[in-house]
Amino acid sequence: MQPKTASLSSSTHTTLTSLFVSPTQVLKGEAILLQAGNAIARLGERPLVVGGQQTLKVISPHLDPIFKKFKLQSAQAPYTPDCSESSLEALETALKQHQGDFIIGVGGGKALDTAKLLAHQHQLPIITIPTSAATCAAWTALSNIYSDEGAFQYDVPLVKCPDLVILDYEIVKKAPKRTLVAGIGDAIAKWYEASVSSGTSTATLTIAAVQQARVLRDLLFQKSVAALETPGGEEWREVVDACVLLAGVIGGLGGANCRTVAAHAVHNGLTHIPAAHGTLHGEKVAYGILVQLRLEEMIQGNQLAVSSRQQLLKFYEQIGLPKTLEGLGLSKATLAELRQAAEITCQPKSDIHRLPFAVSPDQLLAAMVSTTV
Numbered sequence: 001m002q003p004k005t006a007s008l009s010s011s012t013h014t015t016l017t018s019l020f021v022s023p024t025q026v027l028k029g030e031a032i033l034l035q036a037g038n039a040i041a042r043l044g045e046r047p048l049v050v051g052g053q054q055t056l057k058v059i060s061p062h063l064d065p066i067f068k069k070f071k072l073q074s075a076q077a078p079y080t081p082d083c084s085e086s087s088l089e090a091l092e093t094a095l096k097q098h099q100g101d102f103i104i105g106v107g108g109g110k111a112l113d114t115a116k117l118l119a120h121q122h123q124l125p126i127i128t129i130p131t132s133a134a135t136c137a138a139w140t141a142l143s144n145i146y147s148d149e150g151a152f153q154y155d156v157p158l159v160k161c162p163d164l165v166i167l168d169y170e171i172v173k174k175a176p177k178r179t180l181v182a183g184i185g186d187a188i189a190k191w192y193e194a195s196v197s198s199g200t201s202t203a204t205l206t207i208a209a210v211q212q213a214r215v216l217r218d219l220l221f222q223k224s225v226a227a228l229e230t231p232g233g234e235e236w237r238e239v240v241d242a243c244v245l246l247a248g249v250i251g252g253l254g255g256a257n258c259r260t261v262a263a264h265a266v267h268n269g270l271t272h273i274p275a276a277h278g279t280l281h282g283e284k285v286a287y288g289i290l291v292q293l294r295l296e297e298m299i300q301g302n303q304l305a306v307s308s309r310q311q312l313l314k315f316y317e318q319i320g321l322p323k324t325l326e327g328l329g330l331s332k333a334t335l336a337e338l339r340q341a342a343e344i345t346c347q348p349k350s351d352i353h354r355l356p357f358a359v360s361p362d363q364l365l366a367a368m369v370s371t372t373v
C-alpha cells in the first residue's frame with residue numbers, strides 16, 4: 001500500500017477539490033421541528049420519510065401536522081434490514097410508487113446514511129432529522145454501506161451535505177444515554193484520526209480542521225460528564241452540538257486530507273463479527289482509538305501515544321465507553337473471528353494504512369487484546 005498521507009497532501013497542491021463543509025440550512029433548538037414547516041415545504045411537495053420501523057411511528061405525530069398544514073403528500077418507508085444495497089433497492093421502489101420529490105431521513109446514523117444515499121442516487125433534496133447524537137451522519141456528505149447482516153462494506157462520497165438538518169433537542173433528549181456516550185466516542189476519534197491522516201499537510205483548511213478536532217476533543221473532555229448527568233441541560237446541548245454539528249464541520253473542512261484512520265478501520269473489521277452488532281458505531285470506534293494508539297506505541301515506539309491512551313482510559317471509565325473487547329461484548333468471540341476481523345481491517349484498501357507505518361493482522365491482533373496495559 002502506498003503511503004496515502006504523502007500522496008494525498010501532494011495531490012491537494014495540484015487538484016481542484018470540491019468541499020462539502022456544511023448543510024445549506026441547520027435548524028436547532030427545543031421543539032424546533034414544530035417551527036420547521038416552511039423550511040421543509042420549500043423543498044418539495046411529496047416527501048418520502050425514511051427511518052427505522054419504530055422511529056417512523058414515533059416521528060409521525062411530529063411530522064403529520066406539518067404535512068397537513070403545508071398540504072404535503074407524504075409516505076413512509078423503512079430501511080430494512082440495514083443501510084444496505086437491498087434496502088436501497090426496496091426504497092427506490094417505494095420512492096417511485098410514491099413519486100416522491102424529496103427525502104426526509106429520521107433516526108440514527110444508518111437511517112440517515114440510507115436516506116442521504118437514496119436522495120443522492122435520485123438527485124432529490126434531503127432533510128435529516130437525527131433522533132440521537134450518536135454520530136454526525138445528519139451533517140456529512142458521506143454514506144456507509146453495510147451488508148444485510150450489518151457488516152461494513154464501503155463508503156459512498158455524496159455530492160453535497162443535506163439541504164436541511166433539523167436538530168430538535170426535545171427529540172434527541174429522549175434517546176438512550178448510551179447513544180450520546182457513543183456519539184462522544186465517534187467525535188473524539190476526529191482528533192486521533194485527523195491528526196494522523198493530515199500528515200505534514202500545510203494546507204490552510206486541513207490545519208483548520210485538525211485544530212477544530214483538537215478543540216472538539218478538549219470540549220468533550222471538559223463537558224461530557226456534566227452533559228450525561230443532566231440531559232437537556234446547557235452542557236448537554238453543547239455536547240450534542242459538538243457530536244452532531246462540530247464533528248460534521250471537521251469532516252467537511254478536512255475533506256480528503258482528514259479521513260478516518262485505524263479507529264474506524266477497526267470498527268469496520270469488528271462489524272464482521274455478529275456478536276459486535278450489539279454495540280453502537282461510536283462504541284466500537286472509541287475502542288478503535290485505543291487500538292490505534294496501541295499500534296503507534298508498539299510499532300512506532302510513540303511515547304505520546306502511551307500518555308494519550310492512559311488519558312482516554314480514564315475518560316472512558318468516567319463516561320462508560322468500552323476499553324476492551326470484553327467491554328464490547330466480545331469476550332466469547334473466537335480467535336478465528338477476531339483474526340478474520342483483523343484481516344479485514346488490514347485489507348489493502350483499508351483506512352488503517354493511513355497510519356505512517358505498515359500494520360500486519362498479527363500486530364493488529366496484539367494491539368486489540370492489549371488496549372488497557
Ligand SMILES: [Zn+2]
Nearest residue numbers: 186264281285
Ligand atoms: Zn464514525
